[in-house]
Amino acid sequence: MLQQVEGGTLIEVAMAAIRRMAAAAPGARLPSIRRLAEQQGVSKSTVVEAYDRLVAEGAVEARPGSGFYAAGRVRPFALAEAGPRLDRAIDPLWIVRQSLERRDPAQAGLLQPGCGWLPDDWLPGDMIRRSLRAIARDAGANLTGYSTPQGYRPLRDHLARRLDERGLDAGPGSILLTDSGSRAIDLVCRFLLQPGDAVLVDDPCYFNFQSMLQAQRARPIGVPYTPDGPDLERFAALCAEHRPKLYLTTAVLHNPTGATVGAGVAHRLLKLAERHDLILVEDNIFADFEARPSPGLAALDGLERVIHLGSFSKTLTAALRCGYVVARADWIEGLTDLALATSFGASDMAAQTTFRLLTDGSYRRHLDTLRPRLARAMARTLQQLTALGLTPFVEPEAGMFLWMRLPEGLDSGPVARRALDEGVVLAPGDVFSVSRGAGRFMRFNAAQCGDGRVFEVLARAMAQG
Template structure:
């Protein structure tokens, strides 16, 4: 009975759907047919299902509203991806946020954005008032195509679809390719909103251990063979949360495994501009044959100006456009696309990126040095970017530390938020650009002292 209710609540079964036959469900549940008969009869008595003579049992009730927090296991809120996202987004400016995923405002190219905004005020009325084209602004798509060509990915602007954000881009791909009950591979650990978004799509998520050189290819091959996943979702450049860089041999092995098991790869390339030198990209090596590239400009330009993109094979773009029209009518705002295009075309953007790389390199070193006396050590020192994935002192639980720090006005990102297998309780992701707030290190010190004090002594 609980299994049927769960399928209805999760919308695997909806009103009017036929339930599995008594014999098939008994075999699937490992019980006798008489047990299933009894369960179906009780559910029918409650009005959840109804019988049709000679046809079987059908769902009778409308499913309850979808509550994402109820899908999957109940988690301690400090390791729930939704909770961490909401704490980062909803807390005020007086709260320090070394657990968040963006740079401080004074690190961003606000002067360039203001210039672009002033120019936009003189634009045609249609740009300011009307929907945009279904593929998004041609000028920005051409600029992206030129950037991709510079790294060896030769595609035209018609193979690029602009979206309302990077998250919307990945959501569209998931809507296009996935059905409830499909399996998706992710890195373990991985970006926590991948987990949150996939939970919303009601798919089975399987984690593959991540190494300093990319996914563990032996475990990746085993998972692909055992689970027949539809998708693999990853960051290749400056992996989130670990900061690792994909090695060429690992990239080729991953592509070969994906081809052998007819698996599509979604490569989130949002951190590309932070790399001092480009590392291997699955999309470039594959030529968008079975890799879909997605990205946005929220990390380097502005999280407020929402604009993302999908780059894929030409045969998928039209279907993705239809899906975007159906779910959002028009994808990216023409105003947002114009602002992004103007800022990226501004002669100061490249200088801004160079400045960010230098500033972040100093911040990574400073943060590692200040964490060391606390017994917090980076798993590796990344080539770029703003994350440090760190080991906590032996026996310290990251979720407990995050809960303690929140009372001191500090939002942290504990390791198990990123881990499908929940094997990262001893890790924490730190945003080095957000570590300068005065409250951060005292809160860490108090939290660690509390954690060590509660450890058993022998």
């Protein structure tokens, strides 16, 4: 029987290490059997089996009398192989797939309290339809052509005014429109990172941050997260140890915890960033859930070393995919070139629709209804979860996420697997944790917890230990 370790069998772990070396240097000679066995702390027979399997796959070439070599042709990049092999219950990309499968009619019965978006009937579908019809009738609308390099100017003008109301002085020239907030993060990472660069992320953090950084061949380094924000003592130590290029975070209504960084912590964080020559990337996509806006990092910094990102996917519609980057003008210049090189700019249809909804009062009316509805759902969900013995990491002032600790002795991974067998997609804590140290936590989306079956299934899954 093969010995199991974290990440798979010893042979699978050795294969993963060889794959990484081969991908980094196609055609290069790989370590000898003895040397790799010493490096991995395994037997020579384990390494022999790992090499044999990779030769059969075509990833490694065996040359008699010379050793093993990485295949000369570059293999397609497999994101699943970029990090440690994970149990499906805590694999971020698998969780995303399960949540999105609900679009398949065959999976329509799934409940998804672990997903990261609002239910369809909470979003302003009728308002969006009216806006699309109005644009179709507008003879001046762009229905056929590419957008301008930085994106639809009227929307950038409006965003500049909105940002000014939040204390961030940024003109339209400092704003680049993108196709979604995820695209905005991708562009910033492409612009600022090189393969192997270290990037600080919160532990826990939005799980797709980890996948995006792995796709860029960067190294995510977890900073312990507290109810007040990142642990600043550990933040400073990690900066000194790893010399990271970026810190990627959600400072307002943090995902998954729901916490918001206070002004005092934010000021100390910015001083640390200056001391260690670190760029902060602030993903601010949940800010509109707040009735009273919190000062973000970019507003306190004035865009000196903070890049501000936003989108309307969470509050308005995920189908239009409209996001933006706010940064120093010289950085926007380079980001714009990169956007043109990789996608030829953003969608004017999405931008025009978003602009109309923002300026005709539709978005304001939608938020006025959405915020109290979310607050009621949050209170109700918190009450039901605490009745099952879970405790909150923090009680958020707004938003949709609750980060809950399971009772002593329970691991959220097995609980999530058992719940999935009953058609409920949960989000176990280690999905969000770089260190895999959040096994007792789960993230719940209060807006997706309206069906009582969520708590019935959760209770049964927890009862099984």
